[in-house]
Amino acid sequence: MLIVKNLEKNFGKTKVLKNINLEINEKERVVIIGPSGCGKSTLLRCINQIEKPTKGKVLFEGIPLDDKKTDINKIRIKMGMVFQQFNLFPHLKVIDNIILAPVKLKLMSKEDAIKKGKMLLDKIGLAEKLNNYPKELSGGQQQRVAIIRALMLDPDLLLFDEPTSALDPEMKQEVLELMKNLGASGLTMIVVTHEMQFVKEFATRVIFIDEGKIVEEGKPNDLFNHPKSLRLKEFLNNIN
Amino acid sequence: MNLFENLYKTLIYDNRYLFFLEGIKNTLIIAFFAGIIGVIIGIIIALIKNYHEKTNKLKILNFLASCYVNIIRGTPTILQLMIIYYVIFASVEINIVFVGILAFGINSGAYVSEIIRAGINSIDKGQIEAGSSLGLNYPQIMHYIIMPQAIKNILPALGNEFITLVKETSVGAYIGIIELTKASDIVASRTYEYFFPLIIAAIIYLIITFCLSKLISIMERKLNNANS
Ligand SMILES: Nc1ncnc2c1ncn2[C@@H]1O[C@H](COP(=O)(O)OP(=O)(O)OP(=O)(O)O)[C@@H](O)[C@H]1O
Numbered sequence A: 001m002l003i004v005k006n007l008e009k010n011f012g013k014t015k016v017l018k019n020i021n022l023e024i025n026e027k028e029r030v031v032i033i034g035p036s037g038c039g040k041s042t043l044l045r046c047i048n049q050i051e052k053p054t055k056g057k058v059l060f061e062g063i064p065l066d067d068k069k070t071d072i073n074k075i076r077i078k079m080g081m082v083f084q085q086f087n088l089f090p091h092l093k094v095i096d097n098i099i100l101a102p103v104k105l106k107l108m109s110k111e112d113a114i115k116k117g118k119m120l121l122d123k124i125g126l127a128e129k130l131n132n133y134p135k136e137l138s139g140g141q142q143q144r145v146a147i148i149r150a151l152m153l154d155p156d157l158l159l160f161d162e163p164t165s166a167l168d169p170e171m172k173q174e175v176l177e178l179m180k181n182l183g184a185s186g187l188t189m190i191v192v193t194h195e196m197q198f199v200k201e202f203a204t205r206v207i208f209i210d211e212g213k214i215v216e217e218g219k220p221n222d223l224f225n226h227p228k229s230l231r232l233k234e235f236l237n238n239i240n
Numbered sequence B: 001m002n003l004f005e006n007l008y009k010t011l012i013y014d015n016r017y018l019f020f021l022e023g024i025k026n027t028l029i030i031a032f033f034a035g036i037i038g039v040i041i042g043i044i045i046a047l048i049k050n051y052h053e054k055t056n057k058l059k060i061l062n063f064l065a066s067c068y069v070n071i072i073r074g075t076p077t078i079l080q081l082m083i084i085y086y087v088i089f090a091s092v093e094i095n096i097v098f099v100g101i102l103a104f105g106i107n108s109g110a111y112v113s114e115i116i117r118a119g120i121n122s123i124d125k126g127q128i129e130a131g132s133s134l135g136l137n138y139p140q141i142m143h144y145i146i147m148p149q150a151i152k153n154i155l156p157a158l159g160n161e162f163i164t165l166v167k168e169t170s171v172g173a174y175i176g177i178i179e180l181t182k183a184s185d186i187v188a189s190r191t192y193e194y195f196f197p198l199i200i201a202a203i204i205y206l207i208i209t210f211c212l213s214k215l216i217s218i219m220e221r222k223l224n225n226a227n228s
């Protein structure tokens, strides 16, 4: 579904990503871990081309994303993203936040979008917040609305960049639960997170990045219980 | 007694109030249409520059836009007005009020573009990223996400720019536009007395700018209530 080939990203002279190779198949739930500043966010942002890679290729469902003929906006409909800071639109009510893209992109009529939005909000118990503004919601609620906003477009792949890092501990759980449910329903996801307990239950594969390179990858149990590299051992020790 | 005599001499005698009316009319017409031109130019320039900053495309347009803003902001308004009137339109018969509208519009556009740019930049870049991640294109993101938020920051500054514009039109006197300041000057040259014509002009300017300030604060309040 997603292939990353020899990806490199420089910011000026600093090399943030070095020769990243990655292949992600349907229904995988890949978690990316690594120390702060190692390039996890940059990798996600290069995958959906919010950040332009310096070198290398990203192919999504066989389509090269840096190709001039590729309409990146069409691709992004199928590849959603959830941000650490939620990035809900503060001037729009919850319902308008989630129907904006499908309606303006003419993928759905407004009526259908509202119907679908209500149905999805109902599933996560936020139906009564429909007409509230984002700032009237708790952080956990906001992040779940942001996830629904991405789901409105029926993405094939959803990217999460530290979706719970900005949340109080009590609120992390509701977001992580929703992500687990999405995983159970078969959605393909790439998640950057530091919630190790969650990673163990959630991930089908874990990738450890250090200094812009993939150092180790594998099943969560193998990686956590038998880390091979010194860097991963240190990282796991620090986090626990 | 003296007061009424002077007011009579300044306003009523020989229908001199007509000069003031003409002056008010031209001042308002020039400010209004120059304001519209300024906003249109300002939006276009701001979007070109912002789009260039985001994508590194439109290099030539962005260069021209930067030149325009720098030239306008780096030279006196009077000079710009005189260049447009005495150089560009030197050999054509043209309505002088129209020249004023054009010159002040072009002048104002540079300042408005900076106001709009600052407004756009005041919005968290996560908003643009969220919009992009949903497959929206640049115009859609600007229209539905950035501008509705930025307008709160833009409108008050834009209002101030418009008030400045109203006062700046007085520069038009130099090329002979009979706007409010010139009108009072004409009256003074007939009454051989400067105090009353100038004070009357000042009071009229104050009334206009006061009403505009009020209008701006009403709009500001409406915007703040609309989506908070
Ligand atoms: N726009 C940018 N301009 C310059 N340098 C940047 C930019 N974005 C990121 N960097 C640098 O690239 C490196 C990797 O950043 P990135 O945000 O990808 O790290 P991360 O692994 O997500 O870290 P964290 O866990 O703290 O979120 C950092 O050193 C950062 O300072």
Ligand SMILES: [Mg+2]
Binding pocket: A040, A041, A042, A161, A162
């Ligand atoms: Mg990060």
